[in-house]
Amino acid sequence: MTSCEWIFLGIAAAYRRGSAFGPHRHSIFGGRTYHFPLMATTTETFPEIPRVQTQPTPPPPPRKRWSFMQKFVLVLLGLAAVGVFAGYGFLRYTESKIDRIASEDLTSLQPVAAAGDPVNFLLVGVDDRSSIPEGWEDTFGNIAGRRTDVMIIAHLVPGERIQMLSIPRDLKVKIPGAGTNRVNAAYVVGGPDLLVDTIQSVTGIPINHYVEIDFGGVGAVVDSLGGVELDFAYPGRDLKSGFSIDAGRHTLNGEQAVAYARSRHYEELRNGSWTGQGGGDISRTGRQQQILVALFNQVASPSSAFNLPSFLPTFADQIRADDGLSLAKMASIGKDALGLSSRTIESATLPVRNSKGDDGRAYVVPIDTTQSYIDAFMAGEPFPTG
Numbered sequence: 001m002t003s004c005e006w007i008f009l010g011i012a013a014a015y016r017r018g019s020a021f022g023p024h025r026h027s028i029f030g031g032r033t034y035h036f037p038l039m040a041t042t043t044e045t046f047p048e049i050p051r052v053q054t055q056p057t058p059p060p061p062p063r064k065r066w067s068f069m070q071k072f073v074l075v076l077l078g079l080a081a082v083g084v085f086a087g088y089g090f091l092r093y094t095e096s097k098i099d100r101i102a103s104e105d106l107t108s109l110q111p112v113a114a115a116g117d118p119v120n121f122l123l124v125g126v127d128d129r130s131s132i133p134e135g136w137e138d139t140f141g142n143i144a145g146r147r148t149d150v151m152i153i154a155h156l157v158p159g160e161r162i163q164m165l166s167i168p169r170d171l172k173v174k175i176p177g178a179g180t181n182r183v184n185a186a187y188v189v190g191g192p193d194l195l196v197d198t199i200q201s202v203t204g205i206p207i208n209h210y211v212e213i214d215f216g217g218v219g220a221v222v223d224s225l226g227g228v229e230l231d232f233a234y235p236g237r238d239l240k241s242g243f244s245i246d247a248g249r250h251t252l253n254g255e256q257a258v259a260y261a262r263s264r265h266y267e268e269l270r271n272g273s274w275t276g277q278g279g280g281d282i283s284r285t286g287r288q289q290q291i292l293v294a295l296f297n298q299v300a301s302p303s304s305a306f307n308l309p310s311f312l313p314t315f316a317d318q319i320r321a322d323d324g325l326s327l328a329k330m331a332s333i334g335k336d337a338l339g340l341s342s343r344t345i346e347s348a349t350l351p352v353r354n355s356k357g358d359d360g361r362a363y364v365v366p367i368d369t370t371q372s373y374i375d376a377f378m379a380g381e382p383f384p385t386g
Helices: 001-018 068-096 185-205 217-224 256-259 282-302 302-318 326-340 370-379
Strands: 026-029 032-035 099-100 121-128 148-158 160-167 172-175 179-182 207-214 228-232 234-239 243-245 248-252 267-270 273-276 318-321 343-351 352-356 362-366
Touching: 026 326, 068 302, 068 326, 148 185, 148 282, 148 326, 160 217, 160 282, 160 370, 172 185, 172 362, 179 185, 185 207, 207 217, 217 282, 217 302, 217 318, 228 273, 228 282, 248 256, 256 282, 282 326, 282 343, 302 318
Parallel strands: 099 318, 121 207, 160 343
Antiparallel strands: 026 032, 121 148, 148 160, 172 179, 207 318, 228 248, 234 243, 234 267, 267 273, 352 362
């Protein structure tokens, strides 16, 4: 064994016997004697340090559990918030599609006299052959330009009825600044503003808002709702407009609805032969009103709820309207109108008779009862009967 090993063995043996290096013990290294200092026990030299009693870490508080109802309400609030922002964006998008007529280009419009008074709309159907969709039958001819084919003043009597008064397009009138002519010539001469001015001067009915749509637009709106339903007591046709239908209840698509609305030579198959129904332009206004009522019924129908997201942008994209007619205002009036039924829609055509002008042209002119219809419309009262 080496000397180092002997030394460590000796130290270990001394600790095992309980001996310590006392003050008089000696150790011999290399022949020399060394005095080792007295070594006290651990407890004498280093007092025992008391242990710090640490407080046990409290358990974390239990996590709050949401009840089913709280979660349900939270989900509903989230969906409502998403719906509000999505709905706002949809309305902004829809309103941006309306072709607006600047207020300085429609100075003839009148403000609503007082809150609660009926708001009068001039609804104008424009004959524009350039807007006819591809695929429709070629029954419109190649006449260029835009002319007013339909003129209807409409308003809502809140909580009571919707009234529509059609103005015959051949009505003989004095157009401000343009002499005597048919009323629809005012649009050709001076556009929507002169047409509004002319109708107001002839009827005395204030016009508050203007809405215009063409043939193709009417067809697109009808198709966006999945068609409109009409009842036909007899098979009908118009060889010039291209309309043809069997007897019974039918859903007309956009092309069929337009062909029916513009029919001036309508015939019915009765007793085995085709019989003209006569009436010309006056009878045609009745068919136009039928289409409008059918559109109202379709919009109000619960079955059309899934079509409304396509109907609203389509309708906005197909119309021209004055700057003051916001989508919010249309929605407000529409909401009140949908609270009524189609049975409360009252429609009439301004009573007239045929006349020959000094210029040799054919016109229609007012008769004795014409003013009573205008008065009833302005008062929001039912049209005269008989």
